[in-house]
Amino acid sequence: MENQTKKEAFKKLRDENLDVAIVAKGGVSLYHNLNLINSDIQLLASKGYKIIEFDDRIITTKTELHWDLQEKLGFPGYYGKNFDALNDCLRNYEVTSPGHVLVFKHLDHLDHRSIYQLLDVFALHCRRNCAIGRKLLLLVQVDNRKFSIKEPIGSLNFWLWNDQEWFESNRDE
Numbered sequence: 001m002e003n004q005t006k007k008e009a010f011k012k013l014r015d016e017n018l019d020v021a022i023v024a025k026g027g028v029s030l031y032h033n034l035n036l037i038n039s040d041i042q043l044l045a046s047k048g049y050k051i052i053e054f055d056d057r058i059i060t061t062k063t064e065l066h067w068d069l070q071e072k073l074g075f076p077g078y079y080g081k082n083f084d085a086l087n088d089c090l091r092n093y094e095v096t097s098p099g100h101v102l103v104f105k106h107l108d109h110l111d112h113r114s115i116y117q118l119l120d121v122f123a124l125h126c127r128r129n130c131a132i133g134r135k136l137l138l139l140v141q142v143d144n145r146k147f148s149i150k151e152p153i154g155s156l157n158f159w160l161w162n163d164q165e166w167f168e169s170n171r172d173e
Contacts, residue, residue: 015043022137026154027126029162031141032171041103049101056106062114083117090125099135108142116149123154145171
């Protein structure tokens with residue numbers, strides 16, 4: 001009974017501070033479990049966050065990704081559909097209060113280099129927005145439970161698994 005109470009208290013504390021915990025990790029949180037990411041999306045939506053979802057089962061090329069980014073983020077017609085242009089457009093992207101959550105599901109269906117570039121650009125802008133009091137969060141779900149990126153993301157090492165799937169053994173098939 002006491003363990004159950006502690007689990008419930010921990011879950012409540014985690015839920016209340018989910019956005020802060022993601023910001024503390026650089027604005028990016030990695031998931032394997034679809035139910036867990038969906039639960040966190042619902043939680044952040046209930047706090048008033050604007051949720052913008054991308055499904056990379058449908059988006060499988062860099063070109064398709066940039067078309068979807070342009071459409072869903074409202075980038076201008078002259079958006080160059082490359083990662084330098086993404087970086088430029090994100091400088092002027094308006095994050096409304098309490099914040100925006102960009103969700104990329106099945107991201108590992110894209111090539112590794114594109115994933116790295118996408119996460120690197122967004123991690124930088126997550127931190128930039130945080131510095132001016134805005135929250136831009138990125139939730140990334142991958143199907144490969146052993147997924148990793150060795151290169152630093154936004155000048156950070158990419159070890160940002162969510163707290164419940166930190167250990168590989170907790171990432172169910």
